[in-house]
Amino acid sequence: MARRHARVGYGLPTLLAVGLHGLVLLVSVISLPASDHEPKPSSIVQATLVSTETVTDQAQRAEAAKQRALARQAEEQRQAEEQARQEAEAAAAQEAQRQTEEAEQAEQEAQRQAEEAARQAEAEAERRAADAEEQAQRLEQQRQAEEEAARQRAKEAEEQARREREAEAQRQREKEAEEQARREREAAEQRQREKEAEEQARREREAEAQRQREKEAEEQARREREAEAQRQREKEAEEQARREREAEAQRQREKEAEEQARREREAEAQRQREKEAEAQRQREKEAEEQRRAREQAEAEMQRLIEGANEPATNAQQGQQAANDFTALVRQAIEQAWRIPPNVASGARVEISVRLGPSGELFVAEVATSSGDGAFDRSAVQAVEAAAPFAELRQLPAHLQREYRRISFVFSPEGVR
Amino acid sequence: MNDAMSIPHLIMNASTVVQLVMLLLTVGSLLSWIVIFQRTFLMRRARKIHRGFEDRFWSGVDLNELYREVPPEQETEGGEHIFRAGFREFNRLMPKTRSPQAILDGVQRSMRVAWSREEERLNRHLVFLATVASASPYIGLFGTVWGIMGSFQSLSMAQQATLSTVAPWIAEALIATAMGLFAAIPAVIFYNRLTAESGRMLGKYEDFAEEFHSILHRNLQGRSDAAGA
Numbered sequence: 001m002a003r004r005h006a007r008v009g010y011g012l013p014t015l016l017a018v019g020l021h022g023l024v025l026l027v028s029v030i031s032l033p034a035s036d037h038e039p040k041p042s043s044i045v046q047a048t049l050v051s052t053e054t055v056t057d058q059a060q061r062a063e064a065a066k067q068r069a070l071a072r073q074a075e076e077q078r079q080a081e082e083q084a085r086q087e088a089e090a091a092a093a094q095e096a097q098r099q100t101e102e103a104e105q106a107e108q109e110a111q112r113q114a115e116e117a118a119r120q121a122e123a124e125a126e127r128r129a130a131d132a133e134e135q136a137q138r139l140e141q142q143r144q145a146e147e148e149a150a151r152q153r154a155k156e157a158e159e160q161a162r163r164e165r166e167a168e169a170q171r172q173r174e175k176e177a178e179e180q181a182r183r184e185r186e187a188a189e190q191r192q193r194e195k196e197a198e199e200q201a202r203r204e205r206e207a208e209a210q211r212q213r214e215k216e217a218e219e220q221a222r223r224e225r226e227a228e229a230q231r232q233r234e235k236e237a238e239e240q241a242r243r244e245r246e247a248e249a250q251r252q253r254e255k256e257a258e259e260q261a262r263r264e265r266e267a268e269a270q271r272q273r274e275k276e277a278e279a280q281r282q283r284e285k286e287a288e289e290q291r292r293a294r295e296q297a298e299a300e301m302q303r304l305i306e307g308a309n310e311p312a313t314n315a316q317q318g319q320q321a322a323n324d325f326t327a328l329v330r331q332a333i334e335q336a337w338r339i340p341p342n343v344a345s346g347a348r349v350e351i352s353v354r355l356g357p358s359g360e361l362f363v364a365e366v367a368t369s370s371g372d373g374a375f376d377r378s379a380v381q382a383v384e385a386a387a388p389f390a391e392l393r394q395l396p397a398h399l400q401r402e403y404r405r406i407s408f409v410f411s412p413e414g415v416r
Numbered sequence: 417m418n419d420a421m422s423i424p425h426l427i428m429n430a431s432t433v434v435q436l437v438m439l440l441l442t443v444g445s446l447l448s449w450i451v452i453f454q455r456t457f458l459m460r461r462a463r464k465i466h467r468g469f470e471d472r473f474w475s476g477v478d479l480n481e482l483y484r485e486v487p488p489e490q491e492t493e494g495g496e497h498i499f500r501a502g503f504r505e506f507n508r509l510m511p512k513t514r515s516p517q518a519i520l521d522g523v524q525r526s527m528r529v530a531w532s533r534e535e536e537r538l539n540r541h542l543v544f545l546a547t548v549a550s551a552s553p554y555i556g557l558f559g560t561v562w563g564i565m566g567s568f569q570s571l572s573m574a575q576q577a578t579l580s581t582v583a584p585w586i587a588e589a590l591i592a593t594a595m596g597l598f599a600a601i602p603a604v605i606f607y608n609r610l611t612a613e614s615g616r617m618l619g620k621y622e623d624f625a626e627e628f629h630s631i632l633h634r635n636l637q638g639r640s641d642a643a644g645a
């Protein structure tokens with residue numbers, strides 16, 4: 001029997017324990033930096049949504065598409081512009097004409113009103129004058145009657161005087177009576193004259209008042225005309241402003257429609273290009289495919305030229321869906337994004353993303369580096385973690401192709 | 417990548433109290449691992465020795481021969497220690513008394529003493545393991561709480577409380593808890609395992625002592641019958 005009665009010492013266990021701890025330390029130093037940022041930033045994501053605008057590489061594609069369909073597009077644009085201009089001009093001309101007509105009409109009306117006022121005033125004056133004349137005639141008749149009476153009385157007095165003369169002392173009395181009658185007549189005449197003068201004065205006063213009133217009416221009419229003209233001018237100015245605004249809005253709308261149409265065309269061009277590439281891969285179907293694509297493109301173009309409005313609204317809806325899609329994608333990326341600590345606040349990295357047809361991630365690569373490797377990597381990892389973007393399938397077909405290439409700008413404040 | 421968040425960097429940047437806690441935990445972990453290794457080796461050796469001794473004991477060898485194989489001053493362990501203690505007492509009592517009961521009592525007592533020494537030897541330092549296992553999580557937690565207190569103090573001074581300003585503090589505070597658990601978990605596992613092992617060994621020793629006692633009893637019974645006859 002082996003009689004090794006040496007005790008189990010502490011040397012070897014100590015060595016082993018120290019070795020174990022050293023190994024653990026070594027492992028933590030070597031591999032933990034790579035792995036420790038997985039458990040650590042499990043906390044809240046700091047990314048915030050700064051704006052809802054999306055940055056895609058639409059501009060690049062737009063340029064490419066533009067170069068391809070430049071002539072076509074320019075022509076169309078020119079046509080549309082011309083049409084818009086003509087329309088605007090016609091509208092403006094019509095508006096101006098209408099306005100001048102209106103002004104004229106208003107002027108005529110004012111004139112008519114003034115005339116009427118004048119006529120009225122004249123009629124009034126005439127009536128007043130007739131009244132006065134009538135009154136005067138009446139007075140004259142009265143006077144004549146009175147004269148008649150006086151003459152009769154005088155005759156009677158003469159008769160009496162003759163009778164009295166006949167009765168010896170009749171002449172004197174007759175003379176006296178005659179004298180008296182004359183005096184009376186004179187007095188009557190005097191009264192009559194006075195009355196007449198009074199009447200005359202009254203008439204003159206009335207005529208004066210009448211003139212005054214006429215003048216006033218004239219004045220009033222003039223003022224009214226002026227006010228009317230003023231109002232007219234204001235209305236004109238307003239109308240002018242409104243017309244300008246309308247024209248502006250019209251121009252804006254036309255521009256928008258143009259823009260939409262252009263985008264649509266670009267999308268179309270994009271699709272066609274991809275189709276061509278596909279066709280190139282499939283050599284045997286090439287001719288047919290190309291011809292079909294051309295025909296389709298032509299039909300599309302025809303449709304675009306014929307009715308620019310309808311595809312514009314379609315494109316608008318598509319644009320809306322695309323915005324929703326990019327917002328969703330951006331949100332997903334933000335949630336998946338773990339910003340490494342100690343990133344400079346101005347750091348910006350642009351990540352260009354290519355997606356598969358059903359939203360799976362093909363490539364996410366750094367388009368413009370921020371200079372901070374960790375930051376760039378974190379952005380790429382965020383995109384990788386957020387993939388797949390199944391929302392892509394909900395987009396309209398032509399936009400699906402467009403949005404299979406997106407680029408995002410990451411900055412410490414958020415994804416754009 | 418960013419070495420600001422690597423574990424050694426965090427440990428170096430921690431506050432003094434947290435560093436002391438970490439040091440304590442490191443020492444505790446180191447010692448507990450020394451105990452674990454030493455006890456494991458010792459248990460394995462005790463098992464091997466015991467198996468060898470039992471094989472030899474039951475091989476039909478004469479007990480006197482077996483006793484004389486080892487010089488008396490040499491220390492033995494395990495079952496052999498119990499056997500030698502019992503047999504020595506038996507040999508010493510045989511000439512002095514004729515009562516088999518007295519002899520068996522003395523042998524049993526001396527074997528119990530030897531068993532108790534074996535128990536003490538096997539279970540030595542296991543209490544330390546138990547202490548590390550139960551205390552180090554609390555120590556680590558203390559370090560974490562202290563570190564988080566520091567982080568909140570620094571947060572109160574910061575203008576803008578972003579996660580990146582507190583994150584290093586919390587990370588370094590949590591390292592203390594991690595180290596506490598790192599020390600405690602192996603200590604718990606190995607404490608249970610070693611306690612079970614030593615209990616099993618002590619059971620084997622007890623069985624052996626009983627068997628040896630019955631052999632001696634049989635011997636004495638035969639001798640007293642022969643003496644009586």
